[in-house]
Amino acid sequence: MRRIAIDMDEVIADFNLKHLQVFNRDYNENLTLNDLMGTHLRDLRPQLKNEIIAYLNDPTFFRDLDVMKDSQEVIQELSEQFEVFITTAAMYFPTSFTAKYEWLKEHFSFLDEMNFVFCGNKSIINADYLIDDNEEHFQRFKGQGILFTAPHNIHETGYVRVNNWLEVRDYFLK
Numbered sequence: 684m685r686r687i688a689i690d691m692d693e694v695i696a697d698f699n700l701k702h703l704q705v706f707n708r709d710y711n712e713n714l715t716l717n718d719l720m721g722t723h724l725r726d727l728r729p730q731l732k733n734e735i736i737a738y739l740n741d742p743t744f745f746r747d748l749d750v751m752k753d754s755q756e757v758i759q760e761l762s763e764q765f766e767v768f769i770t771t772a773a774m775y776f777p778t779s780f781t782a783k784y785e786w787l788k789e790h791f792s793f794l795d796e797m798n799f800v801f802c803g804n805k806s807i808i809n810a811d812y813l814i815d816d817n818e819e820h821f822q823r824f825k826g827q828g829i830l831f832t833a834p835h836n837i838h839e840t841g842y843v844r845v846n847n848w849l850e851v852r853d854y855f856l857k
């Protein structure tokens with residue numbers, strides 16, 4: 684079976700929605716996804732960079748993220764024809780391990796937890812495909828990188844791109 688490695692944040696977990704919610708609440712702002720096009724929240728408000736990153740060190744931050752639309756159904760389908768791994772660079776936020784694990788067990792219970800890969804540098808990942816919103820992970824990846832559209836990457840070119848999970852389904856199952 685061919686292997687598909689799938690990132691978590693901004694691919695199956697709606698990271699931006701919560702990050703914007705807590706930031707807007709605490710700083711009385713009304714930023715939306717449109718404000719994040721081609722950038723990151725930390726670059727949009729550089730004077731608050733430390734505070735913006737600090738949210739992610741909260742051990743509960745990643746526990747209640749929304750599931751990205753259609754990701755459960757499509758990954759369930761893919762897992763019948765491919766070996767599916769969830770590969771998250773959780774080492775960026777080591778305090779997130781438990782929340783990310785529990786989140787995967789809640790929302791992707793049909794996957795074998797032995798296929799959950801919490802890593803740092805994704806060049807160690809040995810798979811045929813990597814679906815990720817961060818193109819930096821494709822640089823040394825030996826398989827096919829598939830860029831999942833996120834606000835920060837909308838200007839990136841030169842990658843196979845999918846805009847949502849229905850397009851992932853088309854890419855693999857059509």
Ligand SMILES: [Mg+2]
Pocket residue numbers: 690691692693694815816817
């Ligand atoms: Mg990501």
